[in-house]
Amino acid sequence: MPVLRSSALIDAPRRTVAGLLRDAGVSAEAMRRCGHRFAAAGPLVCLGQTVRFGVRVLPGVRVPMRTRITAVSEEGLESVLVTGPLPALRHRTTLTETAAGTLLLDEVSWTSPLGRLGRVGDVLLGRGLVLRLLAARAETLVERVAQVASRPVVVATAVVRDGAVLVAQRSRPAELAGRWELPGGRVEDGESEADAVVRELREELGVEVRVTGRLGTDLPLADVLLRVHTAELAPGSPEPRPLEHAALRWVRAADVADLDWVPADRAVAADLAALLR
Template identity: 55%
Template sequence: MPVLRSTTLITAPPRTVAGVLRDVDVLAAALGRYGHRLGAPARWLGPEDEVRIRLRPGVSLRVRVEAVSPAGVRVTWRGGAHAVTLAPVDGGTRMVGEVRWSGPVPHGQVRRLLSARAAAVTSAAEALVAARAVVATALVRDRSVLAAQRTRPPALAGLWELPGGRVEEGESDADAVVRECREELGTEVVVDGRLATDLRIDAGVLRVHTAHLADGGPEPRALEHSGLRWVTAAEVPGVDWVPADRAVVADLVDLLRP
């Protein structure tokens, strides 16, 4: 079974690189460079998603996503596997990829695809470092996470999201989480850490943080949403999330499990 390995240094943190690795638009652009096509169920890939890749001339692969995390990504298909591991280094991330496969795909074609993907991921990840940041808050209480129902824009009205918003100039991510929860929910929160990967969105880069209610703080209220609900791990997959938050469903489930 042929094996190809590659190492790329990227001037961006591992969470950002991992988010770009799961971005279908970036992968589709890399494949399209050689006339290949990609079919995927969502903009951002998550565990258990299946992707169809049609390679020229006439080779079709059904690829299954096995794992996605800030440490890397792993996908498999009949007769092959591709694992990418990410490690922090001074100034950025070391991305190490390994592909093992059997079947009709020539060695040279695999090498070209890996090179195109590495270039696309590097460009997108490094651009995100300077992008406008948006925060989302996984606010947890009693093994449940708070979901808020959007009222706008029309395309997202009625869908559910993790509360949050833009990070203002000179403001840290954590300060933005506290401010947004105060403005949207009328409550005070304490930020605990980060969740999942960064996500490349139209407004810039989305970063998901975990938080809990501050002691003595008021009960959250829907000041800018049409409703609020506390969602358990079992209920999370069935919520009609906005697309970006649907990308972190598996991470939310893991967060809420005992």
């Protein structure tokens, strides 16, 4: 079984690099640079999602492949092939935060088809193809890190109580009305993320909260960087009220996946369910 490893040092926090690994635009650009094609259902890949590739093996010849995301967290991302010519193809990316940045380690393994002929193909074609693609992705990640560093930060908040998370139903804009989200908003100049969480929930829900941590990866969106925090109601806080939303709900782990989330917050649905469990 061939096993290829590649590493790169990315000058950014681990959660940011992890978020960019989920960015379909990063994968699409890396694939394009190597002559391949990439397609995902949305801008951010999620746990359990299947993504499609068109892998160029010869000029004008692309092999269709599909992989399923089997793990995604601030520690990295894993996928396994579900359709394609390489049995047991697995790709694991592990992220380790260091004083110099985030160390990215890729490990790709597969079973060679066609016996000895397949092993020859691995040497002549497969290994070089994989290593070029990993190098292109590392190059693209370095470029995207510089871009997202200048984006405004938006905070979303998972307020947890008694094994349930508070979700809010959007009333606007029209394309998002009726869908559910974690409450929050943009971090103002000179404001810490924790202070933004407290202020936004006071404005949107009329509550006082205590910030307790972070949840999941950073989420690079079109023009902002979304970061999800966890919180609990402060002692003596009023009950939440939908001051800027159509409705509020307390949702338990079993119901998280079925909620009609706004696209950005769906990316942390698996993290939410795990937190509540």
